[in-house]
Amino acid sequence: MDWIVYAVITLAKTALLLFVLLTAVAYATLMERKVLGFMQLRLGPNRVGPWGLLQPLADGVKLFFKEDISLPVGEPRLYAVAPWVTAVAAITPFLAIPFADTVAPETVQIFGHTVDLARYGLHRGVVADLPGAILFILAISSLSAYGVVLGGWASDNRYSLLGGIRVTAQMISYELSLGMAVVGVLLVAGSMRLTEIVDAQARMPFIVYQPMGFILYLTAAFAETCRTPFDLIECENELVAGYHTEYSSMKFGLFQLAEYAHIITVSAIAVTLYLGGWQGPWLPSGLWFVLKTGALVFFFIWVRATYPRVRYDQLMTFGWKVLLPLSLANILVTGCAVAMWG
Amino acid sequence: MELFLFVIFSLLTVGSAAAVVWHPHPVKSALFLILSFFSMGGLYLLLQAEFIALMQVLVYAGAVMVLFLFVIMLLNLKPRGEDRTAFKVRIRWAGPLALLFVGGVLTAMTGALARVAPAGAQGPEWVVAQGGNIRALGRLLFTRGLLPFEVTSILLLVAVVGVMVLAKKERR
Numbered sequence: 001m002d003w004i005v006y007a008v009i010t011l012a013k014t015a016l017l018l019f020v021l022l023t024a025v026a027y028a029t030l031m032e033r034k035v036l037g038f039m040q041l042r043l044g045p046n047r048v049g050p051w052g053l054l055q056p057l058a059d060g061v062k063l064f065f066k067e068d069i070s071l072p073v074g075e076p077r078l079y080a081v082a083p084w085v086t087a088v089a090a091i092t093p094f095l096a097i098p099f100a101d102t103v104a105p106e107t108v109q110i111f112g113h114t115v116d117l118a119r120y121g122l123h124r125g126v127v128a129d130l131p132g133a134i135l136f137i138l139a140i141s142s143l144s145a146y147g148v149v150l151g152g153w154a155s156d157n158r159y160s161l162l163g164g165i166r167v168t169a170q171m172i173s174y175e176l177s178l179g180m181a182v183v184g185v186l187l188v189a190g191s192m193r194l195t196e197i198v199d200a201q202a203r204m205p206f207i208v209y210q211p212m213g214f215i216l217y218l219t220a221a222f223a224e225t226c227r228t229p230f231d232l233i234e235c236e237n238e239l240v241a242g243y244h245t246e247y248s249s250m251k252f253g254l255f256q257l258a259e260y261a262h263i264i265t266v267s268a269i270a271v272t273l274y275l276g277g278w279q280g281p282w283l284p285s286g287l288w289f290v291l292k293t294g295a296l297v298f299f300f301i302w303v304r305a306t307y308p309r310v311r312y313d314q315l316m317t318f319g320w321k322v323l324l325p326l327s328l329a330n331i332l333v334t335g336c337a338v339a340m341w342g
Numbered sequence: 343m344e345l346f347l348f349v350i351f352s353l354l355t356v357g358s359a360a361a362v363v364w365h366p367h368p369v370k371s372a373l374f375l376i377l378s379f380f381s382m383g384g385l386y387l388l389l390q391a392e393f394i395a396l397m398q399v400l401v402y403a404g405a406v407m408v409l410f411l412f413v414i415m416l417l418n419l420k421p422r423g424e425d426r427t428a429f430k431v432r433i434r435w436a437g438p439l440a441l442l443f444v445g446g447v448l449t450a451m452t453g454a455l456a457r458v459a460p461a462g463a464q465g466p467e468w469v470v471a472q473g474g475n476i477r478a479l480g481r482l483l484f485t486r487g488l489l490p491f492e493v494t495s496i497l498l499l500v501a502v503v504g505v506m507v508l509a510k511k512e513r514r
Binding site for chain 2: 130131132135136138139140142143145146149150153161164165168169171172175176192
């Protein structure tokens with residue numbers, strides 16, 4: 001009978017996570033437009049609701065009622081599947097990220113029967129406490145490139161295809177640096193389990209031991225999420241809009257959702273690995289997690305308002321000749337330090 | 343449940359592997375190969391080898407196949423089209439050869455497994471005592487398997503350097 005309780009709790013946590021994440025995605029779009037507006041001395045959206053707070057709702061309704069274009073050429077089936085691949089790959093990693101300390105008691109009484117939740121770690125604020133959580137996250141988010149590639153290829157449009165081809169080369173170059181940057185944290189924490197990594201930061205967040213790793217991770221994360229200055233795949237002045245030129249309505253909406261969900265996911269991972277996760281004084285743990293993640297999302301937008309786009313050859317050179325050697329050096333130094341003082 | 347999943351994953355693996363060979367379109371062949379890698383990852387999960395399963399998805403599905411797709415799209419390979427006679431002739435020879443190969447590998451494997459376990463093999467209790475799959479694998483790889491591990495990495499390094507030399511254009 002216990003498994004029913006386990007299933008209900010897991011489903012409830014997943015539903016909560018999905019609800020919060022999708023709301024956060026909707027408001028990340030508003031935040032981006034507002035922050036960019038203020039940084040460029042504009043007001044940003046301010047017509048729907050007070051301070052434009054209902055703008056995401058209006059955008060959603062608008063996207064939903066736009067004509068859903070289906071292609072007469074190319075690969076219609078792959079064209080329809082591609083946005084889903086990207087969206088699912090962007091949201092799924094969240095299942096493995098610890099978002100709060102505890103969300104349920106260690107044991108619950110149901111009809112006089114005691115169910116031990118702590119046995120599978122179900123009382124903790126994470127949906128799936130995987131032993132190889134980091135690998136799971138890296139593996140799943142590396143798949144988001146396929147949605148972009150397939151979308152670009154299936155559209156039967158040269159601009160889209162170029163955007164798709166660019167994303168493949170970019171992903172391969174930067175995924176490596178991303179994984180290598182994370183290795184530093186794994187060495188310090190001595191575990192791949194994200195709950196253990198957060199617990200190990202109770203006294204000191206890992207950014208203190210891994211300042212270089214944090215910078216490398218963030219840089220690679222910008223490339224991984226294809227944000228300015230690495231947003232060459234949708235470069236409007238040479239590729240029109242890149243991979244999603246031919247997309248409209250909710251299919252386009254899914255690509256947008258995936259982009260913002262991806263930003264929130266990589267920010268949440270950065271918070272978990274380097275900034276102490278949900279740990280913090282006074283405030284409840286879930287709130288700390290949201291605040292820290294929100295600050296990093298703000299940073300993503302800030303960078304977009306600050307830096308121009310890099311050129312394609314600069315992107316590749318930077319990835320292979322700067323980021324990768326630096327992340328390898330970071331592993332070497334961290335490894336030596338852990339071996340000596342760890 | 344486990345048997346059910348095993349049947350699904352193995353059918354998917356074998357089926358999509360066959361589709362890789364049969365499908366006339368190179369890009370779709372590559373997509374089937376990705377599906378095949380995925381279901382193979384599922385099989386590893388069923389063996390409780392979560393590290394291998396995740397690595398399978400991360401390295402093969404996430405990186406190697408992205409590179410394959412990149413090359414296929416860059417070369418803009420077209421479907422093989424209607425003229426498949428050459429392909430059919432090749433299949434006539436390849437089928438028996440593949441069967442022979444698979445049969446040989448299977449007999450070798452069953453024979454070897456029946457006689458002795460490979461060096462350094464441990465039971466599931468030992469893995470649990472080591473504190474999980476990843477720790478156990480790491481410990482084995484850097485103690486008993488250190489020499490093969492390092493030799494493999496040197497082999498890969500040689501391959502990388504070789505490719506660089508071959509790909510580099512002569513400068514006058």
